[in-house]
Amino acid sequence: xxxxxxxxxxxxxxxxxxxxxxxxxxxxxxxxxxxxxxxxxxxxxxxxxxxxxxxxxxxxxxxxxxxxxxxxxxxxxxxxxxxxxxxxxxxxxxxxxxxxxxxxxxxxxxxxxxxxxxxxxxxxxxxxxxxxxxxxxxxxxxxxxxxxxxxxxxxxxxxxxxxxxxxxxxxxxxxxxxxxxxxxxxxxxxxxxxxxxxxxxxxxxxxxxxxxxxxxxxxxxxxxxxxxxxxxxxxxxxxxxxxxx
Amino acid sequence: xxxxxxxxxxxxxxxxxxxxxxxxxxxxxxxxxxxxxxxxxxxxxxxxxxxxxxxxxxxxxxxxxxxxxxxxxxxxxxxxxxxxxxxxxxxxxxxxxxxxxxxxxxxxxxxxxxxxxxxxxxxxxxxxxxxxxxxxxxxxxxxxxxxxxxxxxxxxxxxxxxxxxxxxxxxxxxxxxxxxxxxxxxxxxxxxxxxxxxxxxxxxxxxxxxxxxxxxxxxxxxxxxxxxxxxxxxxxxxxxxxxxx
Numbered sequence: 001x002x003x004x005x006x007x008x009x010x011x012x013x014x015x016x017x018x019x020x021x022x023x024x025x026x027x028x029x030x031x032x033x034x035x036x037x038x039x040x041x042x043x044x045x046x047x048x049x050x051x052x053x054x055x056x057x058x059x060x061x062x063x064x065x066x067x068x069x070x071x072x073x074x075x076x077x078x079x080x081x082x083x084x085x086x087x088x089x090x091x092x093x094x095x096x097x098x099x100x101x102x103x104x105x106x107x108x109x110x111x112x113x114x115x116x117x118x119x120x121x122x123x124x125x126x127x128x129x130x131x132x133x134x135x136x137x138x139x140x141x142x143x144x145x146x147x148x149x150x151x152x153x154x155x156x157x158x159x160x161x162x163x164x165x166x167x168x169x170x171x172x173x174x175x176x177x178x179x180x181x182x183x184x185x186x187x188x189x190x191x192x193x194x195x196x197x198x199x200x201x202x203x204x205x206x207x208x209x210x211x212x213x214x215x216x217x218x219x220x221x222x223x224x225x226x227x228x229x230x231x232x233x234x235x236x237x238x239x240x241x242x243x244x245x
Numbered sequence: 246x247x248x249x250x251x252x253x254x255x256x257x258x259x260x261x262x263x264x265x266x267x268x269x270x271x272x273x274x275x276x277x278x279x280x281x282x283x284x285x286x287x288x289x290x291x292x293x294x295x296x297x298x299x300x301x302x303x304x305x306x307x308x309x310x311x312x313x314x315x316x317x318x319x320x321x322x323x324x325x326x327x328x329x330x331x332x333x334x335x336x337x338x339x340x341x342x343x344x345x346x347x348x349x350x351x352x353x354x355x356x357x358x359x360x361x362x363x364x365x366x367x368x369x370x371x372x373x374x375x376x377x378x379x380x381x382x383x384x385x386x387x388x389x390x391x392x393x394x395x396x397x398x399x400x401x402x403x404x405x406x407x408x409x410x411x412x413x414x415x416x417x418x419x420x421x422x423x424x425x426x427x428x429x430x431x432x433x434x435x436x437x438x439x440x441x442x443x444x445x446x447x448x449x450x451x452x453x454x455x456x457x458x459x460x461x462x463x464x465x466x467x468x469x470x471x472x473x474x475x476x477x478x479x480x481x482x483x484x485x486x487x488x489x490x
Contacts, residue, residue: 029342
């Protein structure tokens with residue numbers, strides 16, 4: 001590319017800012033840049049593309065919001081790392097504006113996590129297996145402490161995703177964490193009897209044991225059973241929250 | 246909220262813009278706004294939160310990039326609709342910067358779409374079933390036209406997701422479309438023999454027939470077999486692209 005390029009034009013139906021975002025995206029791809037590599041700044045791209053600094057500032061701002069680039073104070077922009085926070089933001093927005101239900105998200109979680117459990121059983125390192133078991137045991141120990149138990153629970157699901165060694169699964173599961181922060185304690189509150197609470201602890205231990213044993217089918221089955229129970233409790237929690245009997 | 250609120254302060258480790266985004270997000274949630282509802286403009290929030298117009302402009306720009314709000318020329322911002330394009334942008338960036346491999350995405354797709362096929366068999370309307378079958382047949386008719394066949398293929402997978410009637414599955418599957426635009430023709434080019442091409446057409450027809458028959462187990466099994474073949478062809482395409490033998 002050279003500064004002799006014709007000025008950038010907006011594509012049909014798109015804005016000049018969107019065209020600028022596409023141009024920077026193409027630059028990252030064509031130059032084969034990797035996470036952390038620096039990019040030229042706004043001024044460079046403004047001149048290169050024949051657009052105003054204001055357009056480039058907006059384009060960089062949008063790319064930063066989508067975590068495609070990292071921009072710091074006065075520092076050169078860098079290629080951004082895939083971040084489940086972008087998906088999490090979408091999900092939270094969709095839930096709080098009633099575009100999707102908690103039950104719909106739980107079906108997606110179940111589908112994904114039955115697979116990460118199976119992959120974890122096959123791909124986990126010994127350290128990862130130990131960590132997963134440790135977190136299931138920590139849940140049992142902290143069963144009466146809502147905040148700590150929920151933290152272990154979320155970490156447990158993330159640890160399994162990590163042990164799948166598939167970066168996309170890791171990010172998708174991470175994106176569920178903010179929703180679990182709310183949904184997990186709500187579901188737990190419906191488990192008044194100690195027996196019900198023990199069952200939920202046992203479900204997590206069963207998943208952990210199958211992953212330790214490298215038994216993919218058992219890990220998937222145990223995760224599936226865990227979600228069967230959890231979804232039931234969650235829907236009960238939603239019904240209670242809505243004031244139904 | 247009133248203009249007598251204390252000025253907004255950045256949370257630990259966050260920027261003032263992030264705090265402003267959080268404040269607008271909370272406003273949407275607390276006012277129980279829905280898709281298409283209007284929000285007060287930048288000036289209103291700037292005064293309310295005690296921040297500069299520049300900060301609010303940046304916050305609104307980031308929220309628009311994440312499709313949390315829609316902003317038009319001079320119009321009031323509106324609550325945005327959940328849009329797979331945000332996830333698609335993340336995925337494309339991660340692939341083009343080598344953060345995730347095509348094989349990793351294919352495993353996620355397979356996991357999701359085995360489930361959408363099963364849900365579609367259970368939940369589809371008659372119109373949806375007819376549309377899915379129509380698209381599988383269109384693939385067969387246009388087998389020698391790369392662009393048209395790929396378009397039918399992508400529409401086929403989206404139609405199945407729609408028939409699952411789970412909005413989150415619909416958006417996730419939609420987010421795969423830009424990647425399929427590249428990957429599907431690449432995989433197809435490895436299927437030189439007519440017999441291999443016919444097999445791929447048959448796989449799609451088998452999924453469609455199971456959905457028409459309301460047979461969830463058969464639909465999931467057929468989709469799984471389809472992905473087994475497709476992943477094999479895709480990895481072959483990648484190997485060829487990398488110049489290996």
